[in-house]
Amino acid sequence: MAGLATAFGSGAMTNSIKEFAKSKCLLVIGSNTTENHPIIGLQVKKAARSGAKLIVANPRQIDLCSMADIWLQQRPGTDVALLAGMMKVIVEEGLLDEAFIAERCEDVDVLKESLASLDLDKIAEITAVPLAKIVEAARLYATNSPAAILYTMGITQHTHGTDNVLAVANLAMLTGNLGKESAGVNPLRGQNNVQGACDMGALPNVYTAYQRVDDATVKAKFEAAWGVTLKDKPGLTLAEMFGAAHNGEIKALYLVGENPVLSDPDARHVEEAIKKLDFFVVQDIFLTETAKLADVVLPAATYAEKDGTFTNTERRVQLLRRAFEPVGSAKADWEITCEIARRMGSGGFDFRSSAEIMDEIAKLTPSYGGISHERLDKEGGLQWPCPTAEHPGTPIMHKEKFTRGKGKFTPIKYKPPMEETDEEYPLILTTGRIRFHYHTGTMTRRVKGLDKIRPEELLDINPVDAARLGIRDGDMVKIASRRGALAVKAQVTARCAPGVVFMTFHFAEAAANILTNSALDPVSKIPEYKVCAVKVEKVVPASVMESGEAVSVR
């Protein structure tokens, strides 16, 4: 979360899930909360029912729209413009929290300058949101305190995801909605332990707790602790790795528990890259589409067969407790990795339990310093920063001051999404998740009930577009982008705005990611999932096509 770290010094959710029920205003942007984070959705609904103002900004008509005071249906990829418009209104109408800005933040002038040149009518045009609604939303957000902003993939999964996040941060700082209860900037994390994977340094440029690999003191600390010499040059990011594998620079890959062949945008590119590797090892619980390409596959244990910790989206470290012995001869991932290291003659991998690993983490990681399995077992979850064994954890961040000292405003310029529609590809495809499945479906597709309720991919298309293309509900259609094409069943619904179509990426048979864009955000390198230009046409006769059957491009 490069954006938030720039603004505040920390990239995680600033507040906690249960605080939302007591917010006076909630701005839910790019998050289909009830669908993707149902239990957080409950808190949002609770707040709305007890009178909080609810602003939903989403190109699709999500469930929360029915409870919202305002629904802003911005065009996909125009979040920054929308947020900038709201900020301009707040500044012009003098709704900002001057005291907070003066005391806690810096560079507000830079932001104000960048807003001065904005034309609100132009913003209304770009976003396709009527100006009156932008103004109303800005007023609601600025005058009902505490106000919290919730966002997810919708906002980070853009080429300009980092800009989006910075815009959100600006908005919250302008109105003094940080460092207090029921407010804040709250990125809702998708997968169960994304937060933890980042915290633990499963990133190319940092060790645990975002300690930079190019910082000499940090390097010296880890060298002393691990007894090795370490590199100070940041490594390759995920997308760069596949690029490097493609042109032969990366030759061996060790992959633990992921399924990039399905989940990565531009899935075909990834598959080709993997096929070029000389040696490819996968650890997973199933023989996934990715694992099938491996030279060696190692059977891993599921969450129910191991202990350890996950860190949830609100920075809460929580304990998993082993319920069963692993099936067959499967082992926990940490055991496998340690064993490989030991066989290679390396020291420092003699852990007898995951609790011992946590003890080492605590020693090297300031924000996890006070965390141990023993404490978690007794006290329940602990929210980092939790520096010492006596520290109760931190539900609300940036209370007295920001992690980086002052909150930093950044000027924002709206840039259009990388891939624009044109005559040949006139529709915008956005992708997302639905409640009944998870990620690439490796686990949920094997749960009979879940698969029965939602057994196949559906392409949501607006009735207007459908009528123009002669598509009826349930028709098999061909959807094509500049990268690939596939067949899928159409679902005609007004939930999608005209010009926009939607599908998920849970289904191997119709892997939406064949279509999506691999253009990357220049800073955080999150693939642009949300916006991709496509064309849709009816397949005749429908009966000869199976869902997901690959269709040749053009």
Added chain:
Amino acid sequence: METINLTIDGQQVTARKGATVLEAAQESGIYIPTLCHHPDLKPFGACRMCLVQVEKMRGFPASCTTPAGEGMVVDASGEQVQTLRRQVLELMLAEHPHACLTCWKRERCGPTDTCLRQVAVDDRCVTCPKNERCELQRVSDFLGIKEVRLKSYRRQRDIDRNPFFERDHDLCILCGRCVRACQDIRNVGAIDFIYRGHRAIIGTPFERPMEETNCEFCGTCVDFCPTGSLRERAFPFAGVAERQVRTICPYCGVGCGLVLEIKGDQVIRVHGDREKSVNDGQLCVKGKFGATEFVHHRDRLRRPLIKKDGTFVEASWDEALGLIAEKFKEYQKRPQEFAVISSAKCTNEENYVVQKFGRAVMGTNNIDHCARL
């Protein structure tokens, strides 16, 4: 915390200010029978099981809606109170199977035993999925119901099924917990009381299948049902769990606390953790109904696989790890050609070990995970 003192069944108890008489009793370990009450729901006062007698108060107030007052003297189990409760329960049981409830031998019967009283199968507790976990049983036992003198009536409707749970209308006591949970806690309102009088049941508008309503299949209604009416479809007769394991949901970043109810080597049910959890006992469909089936799925990888001539061959750990160690060693000399991808599905400890492996053993910072999805 401000407290008040009162007397319940002759026992001096201290309760927090604002507590109801029922809560005051429960918090001091005094049992008052309830059916429509659930701690997560607002008091309803409909089943009349919790009625008590209070000195200087008229009638028999429901303890779940009566605020506890300083110096109150409450009779929660006197003969008069118990008799009244029994009468109300008898009315309820006339519309509910009660052969086993009124049989002295129930505790010794198993589902395969022949009933000495030749009671029909669907009239017996021992063949009900809720047997021994049922709140109606507990209340009935507490009140010592010996017979039901009223004419029996059964709704005799088909069981409503969806992929996750089912509703047996004949076991429903119309306590409304499921309706209120769906409305007040989940804010969905997929179900309600439909029809009136004798025909009253819980159902969906126009009795449409659940799949066609806005039901989210969160399972809260099932967790809240005091009887066997609502029950999970998986392992219906598994009975009481042998052990429970508190853990964390493997799906999304909310990190809900799960309680796995286990019998043998099978998870028979899952419910939300109510203690020190982010979810206060609530779950979504993935946590409630989707978190365990894949654990023992037949597709699980059970042995290491090595690809030989394009096909996978099962191998021993020794062989697989030996091969990997040998190959990886070659790349220790050329770390720029090596990369590690860790996982947002793995634990913190695993991510730590994996990045340490990449950095300390392989000498590369080419480490990432799929968080960016």
